[in-house]
Amino acid sequence: MNIATGAIICATLLMAPSGLSFAQDAELPPVPAGKPDPNAPPTISDTPIINLLDREPEPLFSDIIAPSPYAPTSFASTGVKGGLHQGALYLMAKLTPDSPPLDDDLIWRIYSETTNADGRLELVATSRGGDAEFRLDPGTYLIHTAYGFAQATNRIVIGKEVQSKMVTLNAGGIKFGAALKDGEDLDGRPVSFDIFGLDFNQRGERNVIARNVKPGSIVRLSADTYHVVSRYGDVNAIVRADIQVLPGKLTEATIFHKAADITLKLVNERGGEAIANTTWSVLSPGGDVVVEATGAFPDFILAEGEYEALARNNGKTYLHTFTVDPGADREVEVVTSLSELSGQQTTVNN
Structure with missing residues (x-):
């Protein structure tokens, strides 16, 4: 089977504003004194714990200096109760060390480091949107950050103090297109894309990242090279290609079918x-x-x-x-x- 892809064009990923707000509690510890500086140089913290989560991430978790006052922007968590004995954690994420913070489409999950009787991590809190704040009892936690299929997991120790952290996802995206060899677009035709990792599992199969992606869709992924299978119809019109995702960039890939x-x-x-x-x-x-x-x-x-x-x-x-x-x-x-x-x-x- 011949493999062909169209020209690859890179551009920054689009990010939409959030618009959520916090409800403050007089008995809660004070919020961080200032908003994290997205331009501050990152410093790698403790070694991430990743073996108990779904898939291996590419994390970078840094302390950042917060030079100016701010109004917290989002708080949508579950299982978190405020109190004077808890610590405050403020989180932000960005695609690359040099990109602006993401302000929408993030999913934050806070897990206890200890497992339950089934050997699974206990989900302590969640938040959706952009930046997020959590009130947590002192202890050690795993912070899982998801932006589409791009993920990162970091370990943090919480005391009674206030902490601000920035997660760098090292992620980009792919926008798929399909055409015939003469350049005619296959818009509206039965075309789909499956995305796989390059590595094979113990059964000799590639690990599935996403299935049945339609032309024109943007898929957010960790920066890496992926094996893409495009199907036109459901018989034997199949084209395969390896496509690289660059951090902070949108790769537009057109696959040509014969x-x-x-x-x-x-x-x-x-x-x-x-x-x-x-x-x-x-x-x-x-x-x-x-x-x-x-x-x-x-x-x-x-x-x-x-x-x-x-x-x-x-x-x-x-x-x-x-x-x-x-x-x-x-x-x-x-x-x-x-x-x-x-x-x-x-x-x-x-």
Whole structure:
């Protein structure tokens, strides 16, 4: 199978404003004195604990100096109760060390470092949106940050003090497109993309990141190289490519398909009415079954190449050879008339 991708164009990812607000409690410890400085140089904290979470992240968790007063912007947590004996934690995230903070579409999860009887981490608090503040009892926690499929996990020790932290996700994104070899867009056609990691698991399969992504969709991912499988239709029009995601950039990738939409008809004469109750098999040149169907007008998207259409009707079998050219959608007629035998290479079995 030939592999081809379009030109790759990079641009910064779009970020939307948040607009949430905190409800303050007089008995809570004071909020941080100032908003974290997104331009402050990061310093790597304790070694992250990642083995108990879903997938291995690429974390960078830093203390940052907060030089100016601020009004907290979001607080949507569960399982967190305020009190004088708790610490305050203010969190922000950005794609790269040099990018501005993200102000929407983040999911924060706070886990206890200890596991329950089932060996799973206990979820202590969550928040959605942009930056977030949590009130936590003293102890050690795991902070999981998700931005689409980009994730990071960091360990933090909470006392009774106020802490401000910045998470650098080292993430970017892919925007997918699909076209035929002549450049015709496949907008509105049955095209999808599956995203896999490059590594194989113990079963010899690639780890699945995302499935059934539609053209035009933007998928946020950690900076890395991914194996992408694009399907046009649901038979054999498949193209594979390895695509690199750069931190802080949007990669636009167009995958070109060499395939066409083929409709089969069994007719008594050329241009005649299709015969109902026909059973079909499409075979490769080697005789392998590519796809099967029943009906008067079976429709398939097939990769370019040569095929044999085998039609069964009323106890008889008709075999017709045809070729698929990229982008040449058409009807293929299989004629039952014996006078057409030499012209269409049809075999009749009584």
